[in-house]
Amino acid sequence: MTVPMITLNNGVQIPQLGFGTYQIPPEDTADAVATALKAGYRHIDTAEMYGNEAGVGEAVRNSGLDRSEVFVTSKLNNGFHDYDDALAAMDQTLADLGLDYVNLFLIHWPLPEVGDFTETWRAMEEMYRQGKARAIGVSNFQPHHLNKLLDSGTVVPAVNQIEVHPYFVQSDVREANAGHDIVTEAWSPIAQGKVLDDPTVVRIAERLERTPAQVVLRWHIERGDVVFPKSATPKRIEENFALFDFELTDADRADITALDKGERIGPNPDEFNYVPS
Ligand SMILES: NC(=O)c1ccc[n+]([C@@H]2O[C@H](COP(=O)([O-])OP(=O)(O)OC[C@H]3O[C@@H](n4cnc5c(N)ncnc54)[C@H](OP(=O)(O)O)[C@@H]3O)[C@@H](O)[C@H]2O)c1
DSSP, X not given: OOOOEEEOTTSOEEESBOEEOTTOOHHHHXXXXXXXXXXXXXXXXXXXXXXXXXXXXXXXXXXXXXXGGOEEEEEEOGGGOSHHHHHHHHHHHHHHHTOSOBSEEEEOOOOTTTOOHHHHHHHHHHHHHHTSBSSEEEESOOHHHHHHHHHHOSSOOSEEEEEOBTTBOOHHHHHHHHHTTOEEEEEXXXXXXXXXXXXXXXXXXXXXXXXXXXXXXXXXXXXXXEEOOBOSXXXXXXXXXXXXXXXXXXXXXXXXXXXXXXXXXXXXXTTOOOOOO
């Protein structure tokens, strides 16, 4: 299976399909990521918040793959938005991963009550200049957050990682991202399983002789977003990678997009202010 590469706005290439690690317990992470790398994944999405960067780094370092063959993303946790804290948090992330650089580093949440993420972005730009992150971006940014960041920053975020799945298709944020040459990454792409028994998805899956998860993941791929489904189950890790030997019709894609209910499974970025103590 050949995973398409997407070129980010600074020329860095990212595999369109990766492996998500949210809610994989730290002690299980190295094994799960090793299984994913063996299955062919070359893009791993983690975050300081997930507490499992060490396991991700261990699996990458022990995989036998050259570092240049694996794309690693991590994210700045919510307690580190001040300039100096952000720089220190990046160094801690690299130490925990046991890697010299990450391919992509993101501000995890905009945090409206914490306020000024433009200082945070200045620190992200510094990490980028130092080569500690090959690309920098944001996560959970609404268009108005992006506009504020773009007004003060000098580097345009390479990606905006947001919740997207058939019950929450996020057309407005995806369009805003595209308008700034920012790639959309779709988190919780199968809505943590909640869209898999939808009758429309099941009908298409039966016709194509694929699983509902494969159909939904293929829908993301054909829309052009980057996805990284999470599974701790080896069979599903393989299943979620097998997306490149079938296609949806235009009508399939339209039917899945029409399932939109504006229904989030995660928090609203305009209201989410959680900072770990
Ligand atoms: N930036 C952010 O704020 C943010 C927020 C959330 C997530 N993310 C990222 O996005 C990644 C993916 O999102 P997610 O983990 O929330 O949800 P997801 O990938 O949509 O769904 C994961 C859930 O679906 C199950 N599953 C996976 N493949 C399946 C299949 N083929 N058939 C049936 N069930 C399947 C998994 O179960 P098992 O593990 O038991 O197999 C798990 O319970 C995360 O891991 C993380 O890297 C980012």
